[in-house]
Amino acid sequence: MAEKIKLELVTPYKRVLSEEVDEVTAPGSVGEFCVLPDHTSLLTTLKVGDLSYKQDGKTFHVAVNWGYVEVEDDVMTVLVETAEPADQIDVERAKEALSRAEEALKTLSNEDKDFKIMEAALARAMIRVQVASEKSH
């Protein structure tokens, strides 16, 4: 039985992570799920959220944007558009983005073309702030 899962986190810009980890929790589009070693083959989409993994008793958090996950033979490949580890998030900037998005949403109506864009921006900013506050512990 495999002891660890290999977590590969890839964005269009670079390979963010390639580590042996004990456990991964990911924000699936139909709900949060957890992957342990010997997981069955799985393919699912992710939504904006907090992806966390445990390595040697420590938990790490990463803020991820839209993407999908493939689990096969204890290799978990996560393809996301953006991924920011908690310790790399600029909290000030994230908070600014958050308030900017909130302001913009107040002025827009449901039908506006930009509404969805701003809503997505808001979700991203919220996750960033949340993930940053978790930090690794």
Added chain:
Amino acid sequence: MASLKDIKKRIGTVKNTQQITKAMKMVSAAKLRRAQEAVAAARPYADKMLDVLSSLALREDADSQPLLAKRGKGKALVVLITSDRGLCGGFNSNISKVAERFIHENAEGFESYELLIAGRKGNTYLKRRAGMEIIKAHEDLFSSGQVTYPTGALLGQEIIELYHDGEYDAIFLVYNAFQSAMTQIQTVTQLLPIVPKEVAEDVHVTEYLYEPSASEVLEQILPKHIEVQMFRALLESVASEHGARMTAMDSASKNASEMIGKLTLKYNRARQAAITGELMEIISGAEAIK
């Protein structure tokens, strides 16, 4: 024959030009390295995407997905990626010609073709050619100096929208794929409908657990795939452009040195001739006095 002063001036001009071409070469070399890294970083993502998509498409009914379903033989759109700036050898004209030839040679494949161009140079070249219908030209995609994912994504979304409107039956992509600083491969690929990679029959295909369902996953991945492909094509094109410019500027610098060498020789000859002439005058003058 050109006077000494004229030749000296010429040498000065060529030297100035050489300085510029040398500087441009250095700049391109630096930019090329960055662009090359970006391409290398984007490739695993794009490749993985195509793998997943292909294995999904195998199991799903292609006709249920508008981006996979084959359409008729009506109008086709050619997306051409060039650069905004020149001085990069045959980079832009070559790729534009490839697009032009593709349209001419496949004239029977589709009723008519239209073009969507990224990059100023391709637009300037093709808008003067006969029979080229340009529906849109993006001339500011590369102005920021770096291609970001949103740039590619927006272009991808625009193309998907055009396709969804139903005006086009197929969309092709023409761009320079980066191979090395010296070589670019002019590539023509079919963008839409998406062609999944052929999977050999005997290859083991993993049975996945899909969440929420295979068709829903596919539905989300297909448009993303187009965005990623566009992003990647833009990156490849930019890296190719820097490579082409570096090569072009390198040979320009070499030509300039050669020219300076020739001109210097000419200058020295002319100088020598002038000295000989003066000496002759002095000697004959001295002879006359005797």
